[in-house]
Amino acid sequence: MNRNFAVLPFLCCAYPxxxxxxxxxxxxxxxxxxxxxxxxxxxxxxxxxxxxxxSRLCFSSYVPSLMCSEDMGDHWKPxxxxxxxKLNVESVAISPSDPSRVWAVAGVPKLGKMVILGSRDxxxxxxxxxxxxxxxxxxxxxxxxDSRYGWAVGSRTxxxxxxxxxxxxxxxxxTWHEASIAMHDFIQPFMRVRFVSLLRGWAVGGNHxxxxxxxxxxxxxxxxxxxxxELNGIEVVGPNDVWVTGGWNLLLHTRxxxxxxMRSIVDxxxxxxxxxxRFATPNIGWVAGQHGRxxxxxxxxxxxxxxxxxVDEFVRDLLVVGHKLFILADGPSVYSAEW
Numbered sequence: 001m002n003r004n005f006a007v008l009p010f011l012c013c014a015y016p017x018x019x020x021x022x023x024x025x026x027x028x029x030x031x032x033x034x035x036x037x038x039x040x041x042x043x044x045x046x047x048x049x050x051x052x053x054x055s056r057l058c059f060s061s062y063v064p065s066l067m068c069s070e071d072m073g074d075h076w077k078p079x080x081x082x083x084x085x086k087l088n089v090e091s092v093a094i095s096p097s098d099p100s101r102v103w104a105v106a107g108v109p110k111l112g113k114m115v116i117l118g119s120r121d122x123x124x125x126x127x128x129x130x131x132x133x134x135x136x137x138x139x140x141x142x143x144x145x146d147s148r149y150g151w152a153v154g155s156r157t158x159x160x161x162x163x164x165x166x167x168x169x170x171x172x173x174x175t176w177h178e179a180s181i182a183m184h185d186f187i188q189p190f191m192r193v194r195f196v197s198l199l200r201g202w203a204v205g206g207n208h209x210x211x212x213x214x215x216x217x218x219x220x221x222x223x224x225x226x227x228x229x230e231l232n233g234i235e236v237v238g239p240n241d242v243w244v245t246g247g248w249n250l251l252l253h254t255r256x257x258x259x260x261x262m263r264s265i266v267d268x269x270x271x272x273x274x275x276x277x278r279f280a281t282p283n284i285g286w287v288a289g290q291h292g293r294x295x296x297x298x299x300x301x302x303x304x305x306x307x308x309x310x311v312d313e314f315v316r317d318l319l320v321v322g323h324k325l326f327i328l329a330d331g332p333s334v335y336s337a338e339w
Contacts, residue, residue: 031309031327031335046332048091049319053099053122059317059328060089065106066123073326073336083126084117090140092123095147103129103173105139105152112136116152118173129173134158137165140191140205145198148172151216153203155189164190166203168216183210183221192234194242202258204231204244211258222258225250233276235285243301245274245287253301264301267293278318278325280339286325288315294327296339309335 045062052058058068058079065087066079078085087106095101102119104126114137116130132139134156144150152167166179188206195201199215202222207229211222225231225246233245240257244250248271251264266274272290279285285301288294292309309315313329320326327335 031307031337033310033333033335045088046316046328046330047089049317049326049328049334050092050094051319051321052094052102056122057319057321057326058092058123059332059334060092060104061332062088063109065089066092067332068123069334072321072324073334076334079123081119081124081126087115087117091142093142093144093150095144098147101144101147101172103142103144103150105142105154107138112157114139114154116142116167116173116176130167130176132156132165138189139165140189141193141203143193143195143201145195149195149198149215151193151195151201152176153190153193153205155205162189164205166190166193166210166216166219170215177217179212179216179219181210181219183208183219185224188230191232194234194236196236196239200239200257202234202236202242204234204246207231207246209244209252209258209261223261225252230273233274233287235277235279237279237282237285241282243277243279243285243287245277245289247273249274251277251287251301264304266295266304267306273314275315276317278320280320284339286318288318288327290314292329294318307337309333 047060049059055072057073064078065084067076068079069076089104089106091105093103100122102123104117114132115128117126118129119126136157139152139154142152150169154165156165164181167176169176190203190205193203200213203210207225207227209223210219212219230247235243242254244252252261253264254261274287275289277287283300284298286296292313294307295304297304315329317328325337325339
């Protein structure tokens, strides 16, 4: 994990589709907009989409903190959990092996402090697991591989300035430990973290991609991009297959675990921000960001086709449930489309 690979900002181009795959032209998506309950206080800053037990879908946001749907996205209302309802929830993780185990990273309004919360009843009630130390703190994401192993990333402000922050737990959040991060020129908080196994994972933020191979105890810089890149989205498709999105139409892809990163050209005519990326299979995926544009590929990123939401809204997150794609946008608005 001592590699340090600089990404060439204009390195091109896309990979061919995986051998033996069937490639079809991506259809233009037809979007259905969900109903947010009229007359209620709507969250000003939607963040992440996630699926819970049964047909419940939710998205995290600033107060009210969690908006949920019990009918696969047709109608939405605030989750009434008092212990989390007045926090600014950035991200939520759900145990793949036990949907009743849920975690969240959230900010305390006006204090600049972050907490990690845990739930053992599917989000109906919450308890604080960790109050992040520091003058100020920012946690951008949390991820759990099962009911015990989890990670959170962000930054913390100390008297010496801003420093990167990565946390890990092996007991479901009963104890959180701070990781060692070997890097230089820290610019912005880490925004996303994903693991492909209990040992191996990646995190992105600012212009940095960091990696770990020891379960998040230590992290090292794997690649950096142009300082204006503002990396924000990450999707791990397979053991060595990772996608990363950022500003200025930046979409990076590796098929060798990060030894080399290639830039995939989504739209040569655009310099918009690509905020989020999601794949249903190694070949079928979507990226989205500014101006309500959603780009689809069916050939592993070799080519992309654009669809547009009915209104010009910034897309914050994508979620795939079965053969339905959900899109969370500013407004807030939730759209869905069959694929």
